[in-house]
């Protein structure tokens with residue numbers, strides 16, 4: 001019963017002009033507790049829609065989501081979300097952002113403070129806890145977002161391009177942090193990214209989605225996330241399977257995008 005079951009999900013958006021968009025069609029995925037799955041695919045293939053349905057922000061038009069045996073019917077702290085940016089409380093300092101969830105749940109001040117101290121250690125922000133969010137760099141803000149999500153002790157962490165706005169070096173450091181958090185906490189993680197390299201490095205499962213309608217195109221099981229835990233990710237990239245899989249996926253997504261462009265030109 002443990003784990004996340006995405007059971008034959010379809011999502012159709014009806015448009016004001018009478019048309020509709022089939023954002024997802026018959027998506028089924030069985031994600032075991034503690035798995036880290038990255039999701040790639042061309043723009044518009046339904047990645048964010050899928051994540052929003054798992055988060056409970058959207059109700060699918062068909063199918064259902066089950067987490068640890070019970071049906072998901074709306075948002076709940078058991079499913080935490082980390083966005084690309086902008087989801088922190090700008091007017092609060094780092095510590096108050098992280099303690100927000102525990103405080104709302106009515107956790108005692110002592111327990112909440114201990115939890116926050118621990119999480120600030122985990123994400124490397126001990127020296128910044130009194131700082132306001134706007135004083136932090138983009139990378140640090142994403143560390144706060146991770147700590148804030150972990151403070152609710154979710155079973156599943158949903159990440160929508162969490163590192164997409166960061167410079168290359170900070171992004172690399174944050175990729176290592178995500179891997180460490182995954183191994184240390186044993187959380188189930190679904191991570192959407194537009195970077196093929198990131199999807200390869202972080203996903204022990206990698207899902208490639210296709211558009212129109214949004215669906216699962218291909219799935220990989222990869223060794224790189226395990227190899228990357230506690231190790232230099234640049235070394236992992238030297239693995240002989242890495243370059244081969246990277247080229248295969250790049251070609252796959254390239255072809256999908258070419259097909260979309262062709263269809264768009266035909267209908268123009």
Ligand SMILES: Nc1ncnc2c1ncn2[C@@H]1O[C@H](COP(=O)(O)OP(=O)(O)OP(=O)(O)O)[C@@H](O)[C@H]1O
Nearest residue numbers: 013021023041042043044045046047048049050214
């Ligand atoms: N609320 C909505 N109303 C109408 N159409 C929508 C809505 N939300 C999403 N869509 C459409 O559903 C499809 C899937 O969108 P979604 O944002 O999930 O794709 P995505 O793969 O996350 O794209 P991107 O990589 O660009 O973020 C797109 O065609 C989008 O325009």
